[in-house]
Amino acid sequence: MDNLQRFVSQLRTRVFAVLVLNNLLLFADWWVMEKIIGASPERLLISMVVVTVLSLTVLPWLSANYLAQPTKLIWQAILHIAPDTANIPAPDLKKHTIGHDLVTNLVSHVYQLASVVDNIERTQATKPRDLSSDFVASALPLPMLVLDKNRNIVFANHAMCEYSGRTATEMTNQNLYSVIDLSFTTNETFDKWLDEAKKTAAVESKTWQRVRLRLPGDGTKQRQFDLVAYFNAENPEGFESMLVFFDRTKDYEKDDQGLGFIAMAVHELRVPVTLLRGYIDAFEEDLDGKLNPELTDYLHKMNIAAEGLTAFINNILNVARVENDQLTLKLHEEQWPEIVKGVTDDFSLRAKIKGITIEANVQKDLPTVGVDRISVHEVLSNLLDNALKYSGTGKKIIITSVLNKEGLVETTVQDFGAGIPESVIGNLFDKYYRSHRSRTNVGGTGLGLYLSKAIIDAHGGRIWVRSKEDEGSTFGFTILPYAKLADEQKNGDNNDITRGAHGWIKNHSLYSR
Amino acid sequence: MEPNSHVSSPTTSRKVLIIEDEHFISELYVRALTRGGYDVTVEVDGARGMKLAQTNQYDIILLDLMVPTITGIEILRQLRAPGAPRLKSKIVITTNLEQREEVRSDIEKQADAYLVKAEITPRELVDFLGTIK
Numbered sequence: 001m002d003n004l005q006r007f008v009s010q011l012r013t014r015v016f017a018v019l020v021l022n023n024l025l026l027f028a029d030w031w032v033m034e035k036i037i038g039a040s041p042e043r044l045l046i047s048m049v050v051v052t053v054l055s056l057t058v059l060p061w062l063s064a065n066y067l068a069q070p071t072k073l074i075w076q077a078i079l080h081i082a083p084d085t086a087n088i089p090a091p092d093l094k095k096h097t098i099g100h101d102l103v104t105n106l107v108s109h110v111y112q113l114a115s116v117v118d119n120i121e122r123t124q125a126t127k128p129r130d131l132s133s134d135f136v137a138s139a140l141p142l143p144m145l146v147l148d149k150n151r152n153i154v155f156a157n158h159a160m161c162e163y164s165g166r167t168a169t170e171m172t173n174q175n176l177y178s179v180i181d182l183s184f185t186t187n188e189t190f191d192k193w194l195d196e197a198k199k200t201a202a203v204e205s206k207t208w209q210r211v212r213l214r215l216p217g218d219g220t221k222q223r224q225f226d227l228v229a230y231f232n233a234e235n236p237e238g239f240e241s242m243l244v245f246f247d248r249t250k251d252y253e254k255d256d257q258g259l260g261f262i263a264m265a266v267h268e269l270r271v272p273v274t275l276l277r278g279y280i281d282a283f284e285e286d287l288d289g290k291l292n293p294e295l296t297d298y299l300h301k302m303n304i305a306a307e308g309l310t311a312f313i314n315n316i317l318n319v320a321r322v323e324n325d326q327l328t329l330k331l332h333e334e335q336w337p338e339i340v341k342g343v344t345d346d347f348s349l350r351a352k353i354k355g356i357t358i359e360a361n362v363q364k365d366l367p368t369v370g371v372d373r374i375s376v377h378e379v380l381s382n383l384l385d386n387a388l389k390y391s392g393t394g395k396k397i398i399i400t401s402v403l404n405k406e407g408l409v410e411t412t413v414q415d416f417g418a419g420i421p422e423s424v425i426g427n428l429f430d431k432y433y434r435s436h437r438s439r440t441n442v443g444g445t446g447l448g449l450y451l452s453k454a455i456i457d458a459h460g461g462r463i464w465v466r467s468k469e470d471e472g473s474t475f476g477f478t479i480l481p482y483a484k485l486a487d488e489q490k491n492g493d494n495n496d497i498t499r500g501a502h503g504w505i506k507n508h509s510l511y512s513r
Numbered sequence: 514m515e516p517n518s519h520v521s522s523p524t525t526s527r528k529v530l531i532i533e534d535e536h537f538i539s540e541l542y543v544r545a546l547t548r549g550g551y552d553v554t555v556e557v558d559g560a561r562g563m564k565l566a567q568t569n570q571y572d573i574i575l576l577d578l579m580v581p582t583i584t585g586i587e588i589l590r591q592l593r594a595p596g597a598p599r600l601k602s603k604i605v606i607t608t609n610l611e612q613r614e615e616v617r618s619d620i621e622k623q624a625d626a627y628l629v630k631a632e633i634t635p636r637e638l639v640d641f642l643g644t645i646k
Contacts, residue, residue, distance in 0.1 A: 185615050210615065263611040267579075270609035270631035271535060278541035281634035310631045317611055328614040 007099035011067065014098060018063050022055045070099040077107040081114035143245040148238045151176045151194075155239075163245075176243075181214040182227075190229055194241060197231040204231045210252055213245065224252040262320040269313050277306045297353065304350050311381060315447045318378070322454040329372035329458050333482040336369045336401060336409055337362045343380040344399065347388065356391055358384070362401040369409050370485035375455045379463075380411070382448035383475045387415035394472060407484065408461065412476035420467040428465055429453040452477070460485065517556040517565065518543075528552045529642070530571040532562035532588065533607070534580045538630065542575065545635030549643075559583035566592060571602040573642055576624070578608040586620065593623045603645050607638075 029051040033039045076091040146155035156171040197204040211227040226246040321327040394416030404410040456463040467473035533539040534557040556562040559580040578585035603625040
């Protein structure tokens with residue numbers, strides 16, 4: 001402040017001097033004109049006007065430059081440190097100027113400020129950047145919505161605006177469901193989850209797959225998303241939950257189409273089979289006991305053929321599933337003897353017609369097994385179907401189930417037919433492979449063993465065949481006792497274990513099937 | 514085709530609604546079910562079927578998934594929606610359609626049973642319905 005006061009007093013004296021000079025000039029002019037020259041009053045007036053005009057022009061011009069000197073110097077100092085004009089030289093402060101102390105002081109302040117800014121920039125350049133959350137949310141290339149307690153939208157990022165074709169302003173404060181229509185593959189919806197989270201959790205997040213999303217104006221177009229939701233009970237600034245969408249429409253459509261044709265073909269095949277079986281059923285019901293033995297036999301054979309067709313259709317479907325990596329098994333705790341009995345019962349009529357006895361020796365006290373009931377039923381059916389087809393002159397089929405040395409439940413299906421030559425035995429479980437003899441006289445597609453192997457593999461078991469020509473064949477497979485399977489899974493969720501054709505399925509991973 | 518046909522059986526107490534657009538299939542089911550002592554109504558249209566299901570007290574609803582106007586999945590969803598009036602009817606899905614595993618298990622959760630029509634004869638269906646209480 002001293003400097004400033006000194007500067008003000010310097011200014012005061014300079015302005016005073018200028019004013020005195022001006023008055024002196026006028027006085028001198030008057031003196032010369034009046035006393036020395038003795039000019040007339042008119043001439044005196046003219047001379048005074050001229051001197052006044054001259055002094056009013058010259059004196060401000062001279063003094064302004066002088067008085068503005070401090071401002072110029074400070075301005076030059078600022079320009080010197082400013083990044084765009086750094087080529088301007090630093091002001092020369094040695095020159096004698098008005099307010100010299102003030103200028104020196106101010107310029108040194110300017111330089112200090114510059115060095116502080118420099119330091120901040122330098123430290124920021126080395127520190128990880130602190131990205132503002134708004135920036136991240138806006139730039140996130142995935143559609144994102146932030147909702148308040150009432151599920152009204154408080155924020156929609158740029159990607160969401162692009163998806164919905166609406167501006168952020170149009171969406172803000174709207175209810176979520178007035179903007180988008182979400183449908184989930186299970187009852188576990190976003191709403192249900194959020195209600196639950198509100199009751200129990202402080203912070204929670206959840207992922208859904210195959211969420212269908214429809215926007216107003218989408219028409220029939222369905223988009224499929226994986227959805228991640230985040231909930232925070234703290235509710236900072238109106239925020240309660242956040243939704244982030246991963247568009248997976250193309251992937252899922254591709255998945256769907258993978259089975260699309262097969263699924264359609266299966267449906268088209270099943271309709272006539274349903275009718276065929278229905279009509280045969282009606283005939284059997286009403287003609288029971290009224291037909292001669294030959295026709296009764298034909299009717300049974302018709303029924304069996306239709307049943308075989310049903311099984312075949314399921315095989316096609318399941319092979320397609322294996323190949324699309326879509327065979328999903330739900331392994332439950334089951335009683336193995338019950339499953340064996342179910343299959344042998346299914347085949348009893350066919351066996352009787354062919355004059356073959358099916359003998360089932362199931363070890364007592366077998367532990368419960370961890371299997372997908374429908375799938376293992378199919379495996380046993382395929383093996384029994386083969387045994388019946390290839391029994392030839394053999395009149396007996398033996399099914400045996402024991403707990404083997406490795407602690408696995410081992411089941412074998414033995415026939416006493418023609419057997420399989422050693423040369424072809426290695427290919428039996430390949431797709432479409434049918435042994436030489438079967439190509440001519442026995443029906444089938446060669447899918448059964450391929451599928452059985454896929455199913456048993458997925459169960460964590462093993463399937464094999466032993467055969468000797470003219471003595472018959474034995475097909476065997478192992479499955480895991482339930483306790484062993486649950487041990488292997490070790491995630492505590494023992495009641496419902498899911499497996500795919502190629503191993504375990506992670507239940508909660510975002511991109512697993 | 515008439516909107517819905519109703520075959521009454523004098524001795525019955527159990528009412529069945531069949532929502533099915535494949536005429537030959539429903540014909541076979543009606544035959545077996547009436548012989549089994551059921552009171553059977555058939556509806557070919559999804560929307561009308563749902564209305565019938567909502568306004569009548571059926572013991573059992575046999576629901577095909579591929580029916581005109583509203584799909585069976587949508588009917589099931591609406592009948593079993595959390596806010597919908599409680600429906601006493603047992604819902605048995607009868608379909609020849611194949612679903613993705615997730616879709617099927619979701620349908621199974623909402624319905625009381627899931628049957629593939631090709632895998633069951635009309636008489637087996639009647640036996641099966643006898644086990645659903």
